[in-house]
Amino acid sequence: MNSLKVRQITRLARNFGTTTKNNFKVAVVGASGGIGQPLSLLLKRHELVSKLSIYDVMRTPGVFTDLSHIDTKASIEGFQCAENLPAALDEAQVVLLVGGVARQPGMKRDDLFNKNASVVEEVTTVVAAKCPKALFAIVTNPVNSCVPLAAEILKKKNVFDPKRLFGVTTLDLVRSRTFISEILKVAPSKVLMPVIGGHSGITIVPVLSQCKPPLKLDKEKTKKLVERIQHAGTEVVKAKDLDGGGSATLSMAHSAAVFTDALLKGLKGDCPPVKCSYVASDVTECAFFSTALKLGKNGVEKNLGLPKLNEDEEKLFCAAVEQLKKDIQKGVDYFKKKNKDDKKGKKC
The missing domain is CATH 3.90.110.10 (Lactate dehydrogenase/glycoside hydrolase, family 4, C-terminal)
Structure with missing residues (x-):
């Protein structure tokens, strides 16, 4: 199913659910993965969640449809493909990043960071643009390096608030x-x-x-x-x-x-x-x-x-x-190197 079809399904989903003063929109990024699916299920059942937005780069339509059949009050939105990530995070009060590569036997955490840093970078950039006041909780490993990386990106965008960025431990x-x-x-x-x-x-x-x-x-x-x-x-x-x-x-x-x-x-x-x-x-x-x-x-x-x-x-x-x-330095160094490389690219 292409991204357009997911957006069409999403528009239908917006007709359902209730919204009250103390209910909130929560976005799960990486919702089709091994953590994302059970997490989305648990949040679909949460009494304070009025809208659940799920996003992933693949398999979102199936996860969305499955969750949409659950008889709880939270309405649900489903998004797929990078161009739809901004819509998924728009006006979210809580963003949970659970996407990325899982650790495999024999994999060093440096290798894991090298694989997942780009995911953290992409999502944090969109958080900065679409919901800078959201409580942004990072589950993607290695948390010790991913959170400092996210902080550097938010600082560059002039929206870093240390009270709103969390590494989930x-x-x-x-x-x-x-x-x-x-x-x-x-x-x-x-x-x-x-x-x-x-x-x-x-x-x-x-x-x-x-x-x-x-x-x-x-x-x-x-x-x-x-x-x-x-x-x-x-x-x-x-x-x-x-x-x-x-x-x-x-x-x-x-x-x-x-x-x-x-x-x-x-x-x-x-x-x-x-x-x-x-x-x-x-x-x-x-x-x-x-x-x-x-x-x-x-x-x-x-x-x-x-x-x-x-x-x-x-x-x-x-x-x-x-x-x-x-x-922590690993996350900061990644940001500095990427930022430096980006500047070089602009000069060419």
Whole structure:
């Protein structure tokens, strides 16, 4: 089905759904992928979403039609092909970027960034033009480098607002709560604990000393738990490799939906929620860092800063900071090089 046909379907879809004062338009970019489809399903069911806009470079008509049959109040729009991305994001209050290449077994994060940086660049440029006031949440990996890249693009367009750009790290918390609940034999919903830093490997710092209920493990078991949390993504990649390859999709979609729920509740203005997210920050030496945030009508209402760390967590924190500096610089360097190349191209 060509892009024109998708637009025709979209116009029909606009006749359905309801709009109330506290309902919002949410756009999912990469909606036909392994994360995008379950995420779109979860958002189609969300009570605060009045309009769901889905976009991808392929397979959008089928995903759109399938979602449009679901009997919830959110109306749905479907868009396909790059020329229709601006229409997909127009007037969105929340934009979720989940598109790009998934990590495969043996793939280094540098390789992943090189493949996904162009996706981040394209989408961020359209966000800057069509919905600069939207809360822009990036799920596309590697988050540690993609978010700084997006920030540089928004700065160039003179629309960067550090309160409105997020790297979604919720999956690290979701996994931590799951693993800890199994150890404590309690419901995951009962587990409260900050996970700070970034969103890969040693940049993920689970602050186990602040866990509620208290988690009492010896040094060796604590080390193993931290390592499992830090490398849980690889655990999924290896397991899925047995079935043809892939990375976390269902757990990531759930986590992105959890974070979107917090953003929407913040926009609504009732009891501003607190979530950890990777944002522009002056809490550490890193220009971007994930800590607990109070979310409100303009995005980040307040950065709650670093939690209390024990001696072992201080070491994890320092290691995370050093790696994050490199990851952040990678995003900045990509922007500088691309910007320089673009200028050279104009002179030719």
